Amino acid sequence: MAAASLTANVTMMSAGAPVAAAGFLGQIPALALEDGTVIITTAGAEQRVAAHPEAAILVAAAAAGRFITGGDDGRVVSVSPDGTAQEIADEKGKWIDAIAGREDGAIAWSCAKNVRSRDHEGTIKSFAAPSSVRGLAFMPKGYRIAIAHYDGASLWFPNAAAPPDTFKWKGSHLSVAVSPDGRFLVTAMQENTLHAWRISDKQDMRMSGYPAKTRSLSWSFDGHWLATSGADAAIIWPFKEKEGPISKAPLECGARPAKVTSVRFHPRSLVLAQGYEDGFLLLCRIPDGAEILVRAAPQDGRAISTLAWDATGRKLLFGTADGAAGLLDLPA
Amino acid sequence: MDEKIPVTVLTGYLGAGKTTLLNRILTEDHGQKFAVIVNEFGEIGIDNDLVIGADEEVFEMNNGCICCTVRGDLIRIIEGLLKRRGKFDAILVETTGLADPAPVAQTFFVDADVRQAARIDAVVTVADAKWLGERLKDAPEAKNQIAFADVIILNKIDLVGAKELDEVEARIRAINPYAKLHKTQNCAVPLDAVLGRNAFDLQRILEIEPEFLDAKDNHDHDHGGEHHDHHIHHHETHGLKHYHDEDMQSVALSIEGDVDPDKFVPWLQELVQREGPAILRSKGILAFKNEPKRFVFQGVHMLLDGDLQREWKPEEKRVSRLVFIGRNLKEDEITRGFLSCAA
Numbered sequence A: 001m002a003a004a005s006l007t008a009n010v011t012m013m014s015a016g017a018p019v020a021a022a023g024f025l026g027q028i029p030a031l032a033l034e035d036g037t038v039i040i041t042t043a044g045a046e047q048r049v050a051a052h053p054e055a056a057i058l059v060a061a062a063a064a065g066r067f068i069t070g071g072d073d074g075r076v077v078s079v080s081p082d083g084t085a086q087e088i089a090d091e092k093g094k095w096i097d098a099i100a101g102r103e104d105g106a107i108a109w110s111c112a113k114n115v116r117s118r119d120h121e122g123t124i125k126s127f128a129a130p131s132s133v134r135g136l137a138f139m140p141k142g143y144r145i146a147i148a149h150y151d152g153a154s155l156w157f158p159n160a161a162a163p164p165d166t167f168k169w170k171g172s173h174l175s176v177a178v179s180p181d182g183r184f185l186v187t188a189m190q191e192n193t194l195h196a197w198r199i200s201d202k203q204d205m206r207m208s209g210y211p212a213k214t215r216s217l218s219w220s221f222d223g224h225w226l227a228t229s230g231a232d233a234a235i236i237w238p239f240k241e242k243e244g245p246i247s248k249a250p251l252e253c254g255a256r257p258a259k260v261t262s263v264r265f266h267p268r269s270l271v272l273a274q275g276y277e278d279g280f281l282l283l284c285r286i287p288d289g290a291e292i293l294v295r296a297a298p299q300d301g302r303a304i305s306t307l308a309w310d311a312t313g314r315k316l317l318f319g320t321a322d323g324a325a326g327l328l329d330l331p332a
Numbered sequence B: 001m002d003e004k005i006p007v008t009v010l011t012g013y014l015g016a017g018k019t020t021l022l023n024r025i026l027t028e029d030h031g032q033k034f035a036v037i038v039n040e041f042g043e044i045g046i047d048n049d050l051v052i053g054a055d056e057e058v059f060e061m062n063n064g065c066i067c068c069t070v071r072g073d074l075i076r077i078i079e080g081l082l083k084r085r086g087k088f089d090a091i092l093v094e095t096t097g098l099a100d101p102a103p104v105a106q107t108f109f110v111d112a113d114v115r116q117a118a119r120i121d122a123v124v125t126v127a128d129a130k131w132l133g134e135r136l137k138d139a140p141e142a143k144n145q146i147a148f149a150d151v152i153i154l155n156k157i158d159l160v161g162a163k164e165l166d167e168v169e170a171r172i173r174a175i176n177p178y179a180k181l182h183k184t185q186n187c188a189v190p191l192d193a194v195l196g197r198n199a200f201d202l203q204r205i206l207e208i209e210p211e212f213l214d215a216k217d218n219h220d221h222d223h224g225g226e227h228h229d230h231h232i233h234h235h236e237t238h239g240l241k242h243y244h245d246e247d248m249q250s251v252a253l254s255i256e257g258d259v260d261p262d263k264f265v266p267w268l269q270e271l272v273q274r275e276g277p278a279i280l281r282s283k284g285i286l287a288f289k290n291e292p293k294r295f296v297f298q299g300v301h302m303l304l305d306g307d308l309q310r311e312w313k314p315e316e317k318r319v320s321r322l323v324f325i326g327r328n329l330k331e332d333e334i335t336r337g338f339l340s341c342a343a
Helices: B018-027 B072-084 B102-110 B112-117 B132-138 B140-148 B162-175 B202-213 B261-275 B331-339
Strands: A010-014 A019-025 A028-033 A037-042 A045-050 A057-063 A066-071 A075-079 A085-090 A098-101 A107-111 A114-118 A124-128 A133-138 A145-156 A165-178 A184-189 A194-198 A203-207 A217-219 A225-228 A234-238 A251-253 A260-265 A271-276 A281-285 A291-295 A304-309 A315-320 A324-329 B005-012 B034-038 B051-053 B058-060 B069-071 B090-094 B118-128 B151-155 B180-183 B248-255 B279-287 B293-300 B303-311 B320-327
Touching: A019 A057, A019 A066, A019 A315, A019 A324, A028 A057, A028 A066, A028 A315, A037 A057, A057 A098, A057 A107, A057 B072, A066 A098, A066 A107, A075 A107, A085 A114, A107 A133, A114 A133, A114 A145, A145 A184, A165 A194, A165 A217, A165 B058, A184 A225, A217 A260, A225 A260, A234 A260, A234 A271, A260 A304, A271 A304, A271 A315, A291 A315, B005 B018, B005 B102, B005 B140, B018 B034, B018 B090, B018 B118, B018 B151, B034 B072, B051 B072, B069 B072, B069 B102, B072 B090, B072 B102, B072 B112, B102 B112, B102 B118, B102 B140, B102 B293, B102 B303, B112 B118, B118 B132, B118 B140, B132 B140, B132 B162, B140 B162, B140 B248, B140 B279, B140 B320, B151 B162, B162 B180, B162 B248, B202 B293, B202 B303, B248 B331, B261 B279, B261 B293, B261 B303, B261 B331
Parallel strands: A019 A304, A098 A133, A133 A165, B005 B090, B005 B118, B034 B051, B034 B090, B118 B151, B151 B180
Antiparallel strands: A010 A324, A019 A028, A028 A037, A037 A045, A057 A066, A066 A075, A075 A085, A098 A107, A107 A114, A114 A124, A133 A145, A145 A165, A165 A184, A184 A194, A194 A203, A217 A225, A225 A234, A234 A251, A260 A271, A271 A281, A281 A291, A304 A315, A315 A324, B058 B069, B248 B320, B279 B293, B279 B320, B293 B303
């Protein structure tokens, strides 16, 4: 294999604590750390914001130019690029288990069974799910939220009185992702499988064969592919056809003797960033599988825990479970 | 890899004194900081920022194992606690009085991430000396908790007479002769009798051997002192009063010599697949033919965990032993099956 490499284009940073999520606040790279801190980096300088003092950030999402963080102190906090932290909600010590944000400024979070949605004007609506919620995602169109819980998923319109539309499948559903065209709803399950529904008729699909839980899901910009973690390669399912991946084999990219822990599709092209449990990071082109190295596995390296592209797709930010981070600047 | 975090599971029927023990563990100076997963806030008398409320959300795994239930909330909480690593040394899981300990234990067998980060240290059951006898008759949960326990705190012994105490102890032993039993008032037991037991550690199964394999050596080590432990074993009662519990028993088997692993392993797997719902716990130390090392295993319902351990010592007799604790165990069938595995 040709040793194509972009390692010289990576600027490494020391986060100092495991990175829960990476994101761009507009053009500014930012990291939410498990120790409760948010790091904002501007032109070589870095600002550390104690978003959750004396607590841990459990979940975080960058959207609409700010970082939304949820902690084990029960607080939901919004961190702006200038470093101001604003408390959005306080759930009185209950852990924030899931969080989602959207570019129009709407955010959603959950603690145990309670899901809250806050629109861009600040109006909060609540929904009590049938059981604990582990995953949240905004639908691409309309003010509607996909919720993963035990025995299925629900699609909830916070502004409608009607009960949520439910999608049933026995078991514990962890994270959830909706295709950019709004046709498919996919969850990662406790039993190392994925479950998908065609939203129009609730047709079930199961995708199995993973040796570990899938914790990272990413749709290609055109909605034709779903990349997933949890195996010794990125597993990429074809969703272009009406039937989704039914009776089709997935692509496998970047097979190595280490598990893929994080995947993120480029926002404008069919290029996948995929990080592994040993800290190795690769770009992989679909569908020919051409690979470019971004980071070799360091000695005793730990998992790539999060990946984020900026909106233009020129920069890739990554963070690791052992407190390292790096920024890839793609050559023009 | 980092040390696994020890997890103590605290069970006990309503009113037995579980909260008393919990508060002792949280307040006494034992040099350890606990993260505590509780079901009801407010019962705990002290402030601790690592007290986490749980919902006991039990669900079935879709893995073809009908009794394989796990605690979903526990998976979520332990994942979250790992982000606080370094701020606590051990985890304590309190279950509700009506809870079955199995889903908690099974969570640590089944979930790969939880298993990698944490290990069960022991299941500790607090029982009420005055009321346990009644509860064993009318509450299957109470019986499960006794059967499942590695350590039993028989509490409130001041409320019963010596004869009554003997009787309740005999009833406990009829169900579970293998757990460490401590008789207490106000759960006054040294905390090292409850914590740091390594009861689920395969490497330590040899250290619980005397109690596990031979009830004759079962001397009581608690502070009360004056209570002499009864030597009750499924096979040997030494003339003391021996109860037989109608539906929950233990079956202890041994073969003087080696077993054939090619017969034994499939037999055991088939047995737990078929009888798993009835088998609460299982343990064994086996001499495999042509194998210098001891094979040890333990199980919870259908889930088994086994490995080759240290070598048999030259002076040690190669004996293969098994113990099952469960409900309506088919002793004859299990005995026949095991004996046919002899090498």
